[in-house]
Amino acid sequence: MARKNVFDLAPEDTEAAPAPVQPKLGRPLLGLERPIRPASPLGSISQSLESINSRAHRAEGIEKKLAEGQTIIELDTSMIDSSFVVDRLGVDAEDTASLVAQIKEHGQQVPILVRPHPDNEGRYQVAYGHRRLAAAKELGRPVRAVVRDLSDEQLVVSQGQENNSRTDLxxxxxxxxxxxxxxxxxxxxxxxxxxxxxxxxxxxxxxxxxxxxxxxxxxxxxxxxxxxxxxxxxxxxxxxxxxxxxxxxxxxxxxxxxxxxxxxxxxxxxxxxxASPKERMAAEAQSWAPADNSVSVVAKSRSKALTVEFSNPNGKEFGTWITDNLDSLYEAFRKSK
Known part of the structure; x- marks a missing residue:
């Protein structure tokens, strides 16, 4: 299903071109702006020639696929780092197991999007596809990916839009x-x-x-x-x-x-x-007092009861008057209903 992307970052269908365009020597598609140079006898004693050759062959193999018109390539998962802003708050183990089983049976149908790592030459950073990357790592196989040169802004927009389109977050x-x-x-x-x-x-x-x-x-x-x-x-x-x-x-x-x-x-x-018992009592308590504060009345409500307490100088006398007039007060209550 095609997805709308403001930076046009989704993988596109490829068509066979009559004359494939050869990649530039600087390898801009891989973010390797500086060409790989052979070791200098003066300044590269500490470098491993085997490591340099291995990286050069790896880059050449990737660029060969790009030169052949393929926009989706396979990358070693150990070369890929997470996005600098993580969007997920943990991944459910059952979901991960299900994705691993799906990729194991049917292969990785949707590629991930990566960019050349801005700080570590020869490495990549995920824009989206963290779960697919984790599944490929667990299966011990390369991950299918699209490589794009992205700014930080383009990366986070791609990351967010992909998750929104998949309703993942x-x-x-x-x-x-x-x-x-x-x-x-x-x-x-x-x-x-x-x-x-x-x-x-x-x-x-x-x-x-x-x-x-x-x-x-x-x-x-x-x-x-x-x-x-x-x-x-x-x-x-x-x-x-x-x-x-x-x-x-x-x-x-x-x-x-x-x-x-x-x-x-x-x-x-x-x-x-x-709430604690004290909190419930405080929340459910109601108080009343006249303007001169001669009486203070506190009513505390419980599940099926109400306790009324009278205090201050006239509190006891006012409470006695109420109990003496309960018949008329109750009749007034019934009429109010």
Whole structure:
């Protein structure tokens, strides 16, 4: 299925050309702008000739495939590093096993997108396809990839758009990814293009992430069954006194981390939702006093009962008057219904 990509980064169908274009000596398609030179007798004693030759042959083999008109090539997985901004909050073991089994039986149908590593010559960096890369590593086979020269902005937009088109990321993953991009000083326009959302939606997502401890988000994980409303409710409860510390203590427990992500979210939610007896009593207590404060009345509600306490100078006398007039007060109550 074709995907819309603002940088036209998706693999294209190839057609046999009558006269293949030979690659330039500088190998720009692989990001090797400087040609590989033979070892100098003065300056390369510490280099391994075997390593240089191996890298040269590897590059020549890749460029030969590109020169033949193939846009999809195979790369050794050990040559590929993750994106500089991770978009996933963990990968489910069952999903990984399923993908490994699928690729083992049918092969890798969709290539990953990589760019020449901006800092490490001869290596690559993933724009999208981290799970396919992990599956290929587990199977011990090369990964099919498209190599493109991408700027940081192009990489994150490609990364986000691919995940959006495959509906792979959950609400909290997309929000956390957007917040991470902003922390790295990417513009709001780039982040909106990456996530495929408007300015208002991005503002809400980043504002919510700022209310949630990052260590809690990472410990809970993608939580695919829970969207913005439940995460916002969780953020509200975290602002109550003492609850942030309780939640952070829970997410560090070994038993908590052993559960699936949805179960972890529900455990945090239930912990914060459950109030202590003192908290429940304080929340359910109502008080009243006249302007002169001569009487103070506190009503404490329980599941099936209501306790009323009278205090201050006239409290006892006022309470006695009420008990003496319960018949008329109850009749007035019935009429009010």
């Amino acid at each position: 959950t609400f909290i993953e997309r929000s956390f990814f957007g917040a991470r991009l902003e922390d790295r000083k990417f513009s709001r326009e780039v982040i909106m293009a990456s996530l495929g959302i408007d300015k208002a939606a991005l503002s809400r997502m980043i504002a919510l992430i700022k209310r949630l401890p990052p260590e809690l988000i990472e410990a809970v994980g993608p939580a695919p069954s829970y969207g913005r409303l439940r995460w916002a409710e969780l953020a509200d409860m975290l602002e109550e006194k003492g609850k942030r510390a309780k939640a952070l203590k829970l997410v560090q427990e070994r038993d908590f981390l052993a559960e699936k992500s949805d179960v972890r979210f529900q455990a945090v939610y239930d912990l914060l939702k459950k």
